[in-house]
Amino acid sequence: MRLHGKRPIIFSYCSDPSLLEGLKWLSCYLTTGKHMGFYVSFGTVLLLLAITAPAALAFGFGAAMLSRARLAPVSWIGKGYIAAVRGVPDIAFFLFFVIALDQGIEWLLHQARCPDWSDPIRQGNDFVVCDIAKMPLGTSPQWIHETYGFALAVLTFAIVFGAFAGNVLYGAMSSVPRAQIETAEAYGMTRRQAFWRILVPQMWVYALPGLSNLWMVLIKATPLLFLLGVEDIVYWARELGGSKMARFTDYPHGDWRMWYFLVLLVFYLAFTRVSEVVLARITLKLSHGQATVGGEAQRKAA
């Protein structure tokens, strides 16, 4: 959902596009308010990735730590979270969870703010809470609605990808050679010290292949955003590429979806390439001084 505000025309000669041709026409076409929405959505997607990736990592780290807990019920929580979320199809999770989360928040607010309310909250198909328990308030400006929707999207992505990351990190923590921990204990470190000073710094190199896979999947999962009401690049490519009739636009054209999706293809490929380069560098750095084949190779080369 988006606010439909007026945007200025960028080039002065764009007032009557039907008289224009070639590059001039294209420059006007590509700077319409609608195209600005398209360009902004690239930022939305990048912002989502920038926030979601660390958040998912934090969820995953927490889940892995819980799973390793010595107290059985605590480890069940971690393992249960990882198993449950990994087992549910993404689309089902996105559709169900977001509506449930939104209604859960509103239900809690409703209990807190409107204790005197007597009508039932579930009325047939409707979910009705008092006005001041709405999230966001019905009177809030559109950007608050959008930010709220975006925050729900980030949280949902973080929970889903956090479960996968949790599994990867759990495996990585178990992969650190036992001898390393034993040595730490022999030096007199407590369990906690051995975990934070020996295990955690060493596990990343084992986690990285799995985490880099997750990152690649996350990059390409952003079209799920539209299910959550956030307009992403795929929505705009479809909307802008669809054929347009002269009656309803100054820039009529046929079915141009192929060209728009081609732009997306280039964007995703370029983004994937950049990610690969960065991840390769991180792997190199993390292997340094590690008791792994990669670390050993670096030591010999030096």
Place this chain on the structure above:
Amino acid sequence: MKSLILTTAALALTAGMGMADTVRLGTEGAYPPYNFLNDNGEVDGFERELGDELCKRAELTCEWVTNDWDSIIPNLTSGNYDAIIAGMSITAEREELVDFTQGYTQPSPSAYAGMSEGVDVKTAVVAAQASTIQSAHVASTGATLVEFATPDETVAAVQSGEVDAVLSDKDFLIPIVAETELMFLEEVRLGGGIGMAFRESDDELRGKFDAAIASMKEDGSLNDMLDKWEIEGKF
């Protein structure tokens, strides 16, 4: 501390006052001439103009939001916006989920369009937008139904030869037939006109819009608007 309490009180007050007045109107933004996004990315079309006029008459502040057609009813019932004004025909099936105002268009003809004459729409492969009266109709004939998420994709499917014909509201197809190679094949009358949809628990708000529609029918301004956007049928 004092100013904090004051601001909180002021906020609570303005929140309480503004509450009844802001109405969020949900639409699809992909169905000209009813609703579409213009070059500036704003909602435009017959329903944009109609909705703004209705809000003025009902003395409400309205805000437009767009939503995917498939989830347009669930998002209404869960409270993301307060009304649907999206070229939605009044049908018994939808009446079970939401409540409609009186129709603001006459039951308008739907039409089949294809690339060549002589397509038998009773046996052909026909495209229609998912969860519409048209897709329900195609399914009830002997034709093979292919559903698409947006109206635009149904037309693209005919043009690419993926299907033989498209069934859609005639008003939607008229400008397309005028500007492309598509031609009309046949007409059918479906549905009970287009109305605004509200939550079943929201009778008060529905009443306000219903009264505003009635007043626009009375003074003829609705007919002028239908004329302007070349939509068939008058009141």
